[in-house]
Amino acid sequence: MTQQPVGQQSASQAPRVVLGVSGGIAAYKSCELLRRLTESGHDVTVVPTAAALAFVGAPTWSALSGKQVSAEVWHDVHEVPHVRIGQAADLVVVAPATADLLAKAAHGIADDLLTNTLLTARCPVVFAPAMHTEMWEHPATQANVATLRSRGAIVIEPAEGRLTGADTGKGRLPDPVEIFEVARDVLARASSGGVVGGVVDDLAGRHVVVSAGGTREYLDPVRFLGNRSSGLQGIALARTAVARGAEVTLVAANVTLPEPAGVKVVRVETTAELRDAVLSAAVTADAVVMAAAPADFRPATVSEAKIKKTDDSAVPEIDLVQNPDILAELSHHRPRDGMVVVGFAAETGDEEGTVLDHAAAKLARKGCDLLVVNDVSGGKVFGSPENEAVVLGSDGRSTGVPRGSKAALAHVIWDAVTSRWQTA
């Protein structure tokens, strides 16, 4: 499956996105989301609530979208906007979604243009909530979120961090660039025909754990053994899982890329830390995808002080010991029945066998359900936005994924995981 390019369409072909904005301070951040959407070729209609207009004025939304903007159903009544806007939409994104807006949406209240639009829309709907932690955690809000999710909406978990005042906690609007990525992914998938039965949230109710990046094994306080893994494929897996409605934990080893929206990120450095974080998150997981590159070896001892050069030019000897194999451990001792475990194999062919020969042996040795095989001859994959792979299954299935975006490969992996759940 490939992502739908949306950059070059004419206005009539451009995907129609409704950007709903409700009344929270994070409304100003949605100007950036709107910009991203319009600049990437979407036809965007902004529908703010009256409270949102107290934070950002209609002229701003109008100038950025190139369209008239109203919060009310009483403008241009002859065009029946309270029905037409929702019916015509390919995607509705509400960012920020306040506790009040989520409550109205969950209960079908329609007292302004945005809530009417939500009732008439038959396309995918993405909510990006933002509010104070207490409001987010309140049972009323949590019940409303559960209701919306049960009806197929994608509700992105808020980020943790600084809130309106001096306080911090869960409730921040995720970075608009990352909300844009989720919106684009949902839209691309819904319009590409790759969605079974029109259901975009096929991972709803599932907890998936993804590891990403490369571990560092310290020699002393400043030096480490590391590897070239960027974390891009793991980030793509996390992002696409959010867009398919999953609860996602990303165990990130030294990843410097922006955090995807709606993802719980656990930051680690070493393989030992990665193992602890993955095994602890796996206790409630339906699937674990080991996209990280943990170092196979670590120095036997870590010097507390920086290792110095000596006068006699002697080179220090480094003793290495083997690290635990997290993938094999998890595959052979699964904390939950029905859990699907996915590994990655970066292989090169040699005189002992082809890339696929080595991969098939690794799949059997590690005991995982799926192995995503990359041919890394010549360092082809590292840091690249694209990937090409074969997904091998322990059931003998094999799916070739042609060169394409890491998001496209991620979707094939989630498709394979979903099909393993169904046959488990």
Ligand code: CTP
């Ligand atoms: N992996 C792991 N723990 C390790 C090393 C690797 O969980 N200590 C996982 C990786 O996340 C990946 C898979 O195992 O999903 C394959 O990693 P790879 O390095 O290709 O496998 P190795 O067992 O190290 O085999 P090789 O001898 O080919 O290096």
